Every structure is written in C-alpha cells, then in structure tokens.
Amino acid sequence: MPDWLDVVVRSLIFLIVLFLITKGLGKKQLSQLSFFEYVTGITIGGIGAEVSMGLERNIFNGILGIVIFAAIPFLAGLLSLKSKGFRDFIEGKATVFIKDGKVMEDNLKKEKYTTDELLELLRKKNVFQAADVEFAVLEPTGDLSVLLKKENQPVTAKDVNIKVAPIKEPQTVIMDGVILDEPLSTVGRSRRWLKTELEKQGVTIENVFLGQVDSYGQLTIDLFDDKLQVPPPQEKPLMLSTLKKCQADLELFALGTEVKEAKHMYSKNSEKLQEVIDKVTPILRG
Known part of the structure; x- marks a missing residue:
C-alpha cells in the first residue's frame, strides 16, 4: 500500500474512533471541560495525529492508547458522581469574584485574573459597570455567573403584578419549502389551514424557507428571497x-x-x- 493511501486509511480510522469515543463520553466533553478532561483531550488528539502520520508505528497500539486515555475521564466521572471531595479535586471549585457588590481582590489574584480580565468577563454578560453587580462567581468551567443588584435587574411581569399566559415553544411547520406534518399536528393545525394562511400572505409553500407557528396559533414565515417583505401576523x-x-x-x-x-x-x-x-x-x- 502506498504511504499516502496508508495515511488516508489511518486518518479515517482514527477519525471514526475519536468520534465514537467522544460521543460515548457525552456533551460535557464539548462544552464544560475540567482540567483533567482538557489534558486528556489534548493527549488523545496527539496520539491520533502521531499514529496517523507515523507509518512505522502500529495502528492498534495507537487505538489502545486512545481507549485507555478515554477510559480514565469516564471512570473519573463515575467517581465524581459519588464523591464530592474527588469531584472538587478533579473539576475544581467555583471562586467568588464579587460579593455584596465588593470585588474580592484576593480571589482574583488566586485565580490569576487581572481587573481588565474581570471587566471583560462582565462585558460578555452585558454588564459594563462593576458597581451594578451584587454577586459574581467564576465557575469551574471558566464561565462567569453574574447576579445584578435588585435595582439593576430587568422588570418582569411578576414585579408589576401582570398575569401573562404561558408560552409554549414554537413549532417549525415548514422547512426548506417542505411541510412538516408532525409539528403541524402538534399545534392542532392541518395542511389546509397552513395553505390558507400562506394564501393570505400571498406566498406559496415552495417559496418559504422557514415557517413557524407560535403558542397563539400565529404563522410567521421567512422566504428564500430576502428582498420580499412579509407582513407580520395580524391575529x-x-x-x-x-x-x-x-x-x-x-x-x-x-x-x-x-x-x-x-x-x-x-x-x-x-x-x-x-x-x-x-x-x-x-x-x-x-
């Protein structure tokens, strides 16, 4: 087998193996890596790349190494579910950055964060003034959770004693010009109703890129042609x-x-x- 073809075959094999292993470890591997999982992920990628390009190396030894490194975070995850001490050691603890409106400078130094970095994290939460924050904590995943002071929080219907109807998730009934019958039946509508609503707006199903029905039974559509304007629902x-x-x-x-x-x-x-x-x-x- 030519060297280039051997590299192609090895790469495809490792791509499939890595996909299956990552799929088995769960979505947490993609969004909320602990220190341990971060190191493991780098190592697994390094093994895959090395064995894929190193033609003199045994491909099965590489797969065995990946399986071992994948099994370690899996077992660590099981132990974390049963032991809080082990979980705190592996995943880390949350660190309070702002408490009672006061920045905790010692905690910033402990986590090696500067004031500029703290302000950057706050801006990502649409907070541009530290004085507006009542409580802020750095999660083990590196994300900052922010609680605004009561007077800076958005007013809700509950605050002004207004009763609002419960809202259900919208159902997508048209996608890429094709009617989706299951979501349509979920909202208690028929194809005849859908075609009637489209006729009111002067469009055909083939021209609809996306169509959704909200909890009030209103149909909103987006057309393939972005130059055409569709009037908003009037129900x-x-x-x-x-x-x-x-x-x-x-x-x-x-x-x-x-x-x-x-x-x-x-x-x-x-x-x-x-x-x-x-x-x-x-x-x-x-």
Whole structure:
C-alpha cells in the first residue's frame, strides 16, 4: 500500500474512533471541560495525529492508547458522581469574584485574573459597570455567573403584578419549502389551514424557507428571497380590536335604550368585557 493511501486509511480510522469515543463520553466533553478532561483531550488528539502520520508505528497500539486515555475521564466521572471531595479535586471549585457588590481582590489574584480580565468577563454578560453587580462567581468551567443588584435587574411581569399566559415553544411547520406534518399536528393545525394562511400572505409553500407557528396559533414565515417583505401576523391585533369594538357597542346600546333592565344588562356586560380587555391587552400586544 502506498504511504499516502496508508495515511488516508489511518486518518479515517482514527477519525471514526475519536468520534465514537467522544460521543460515548457525552456533551460535557464539548462544552464544560475540567482540567483533567482538557489534558486528556489534548493527549488523545496527539496520539491520533502521531499514529496517523507515523507509518512505522502500529495502528492498534495507537487505538489502545486512545481507549485507555478515554477510559480514565469516564471512570473519573463515575467517581465524581459519588464523591464530592474527588469531584472538587478533579473539576475544581467555583471562586467568588464579587460579593455584596465588593470585588474580592484576593480571589482574583488566586485565580490569576487581572481587573481588565474581570471587566471583560462582565462585558460578555452585558454588564459594563462593576458597581451594578451584587454577586459574581467564576465557575469551574471558566464561565462567569453574574447576579445584578435588585435595582439593576430587568422588570418582569411578576414585579408589576401582570398575569401573562404561558408560552409554549414554537413549532417549525415548514422547512426548506417542505411541510412538516408532525409539528403541524402538534399545534392542532392541518395542511389546509397552513395553505390558507400562506394564501393570505400571498406566498406559496415552495417559496418559504422557514415557517413557524407560535403558542397563539400565529404563522410567521421567512422566504428564500430576502428582498420580499412579509407582513407580520395580524391575529392578535385583530382580536384586540374586535374586543374593543364589542365593548364600545355595548356602551352604545346602554346609552341608546330607555329600558332600565336592558340598560343595566348592557352596562354590566360592558364593564365585564372591559376587565377582560385590560387583562389580555399585554398579551395581545406582546
């Protein structure tokens, strides 16, 4: 076998082996490496590259070395689940950088972080002033978790006592011009409904790059042609307008009748409908 072909075969074999091993170790190997897993990953890559290019080396010995280095973090992970002390030693502990609004300079020095690096990590969390932070901790993975002071936190619906309807994840019903029946049935819609909604917007399924239905049953689409503009969904604004019109009609009926019972009925129902409008307006405008 020519040397170049031998390198190709070895590289393909190691690519498959490394993929299977990484797949077996789990997603943590990709996103949250500990010191131990970081060193192991470098070593495994080095073994794979060395044996792939070193034609005089036995390929099976290289695979055996990779399996051994892959088995070590796997076993370490099992021990970490059972022993917190071992887990702290292998993965490390979180380090507090800001506590009660005060920067912990000693902890910064301990982790070999400068003030500039701390400010950089804060900017990545969209925090541009350290005085806005109540608590910040450096996780073992190297990521900084930040808790803003209460007065600097975004206002939520709960803070202003506004009740909002629960929101479910949107369902993708069209992808690359193809209808996806399973997500469509999940939201209780049919192909006929989908085609009707597309006709309202003047587009065909073949022109739709991505189509999604939200928890309110509204269809939003993105077309292959980026120059074409698609109007936003109008279901919620139309519903709000209809409710307001009904409430206004009830008030007119109450003013236009001389029958006491009817006037009372119209006025009472107008008030009830106004209460409903006040509750659903934040939802229908959102």
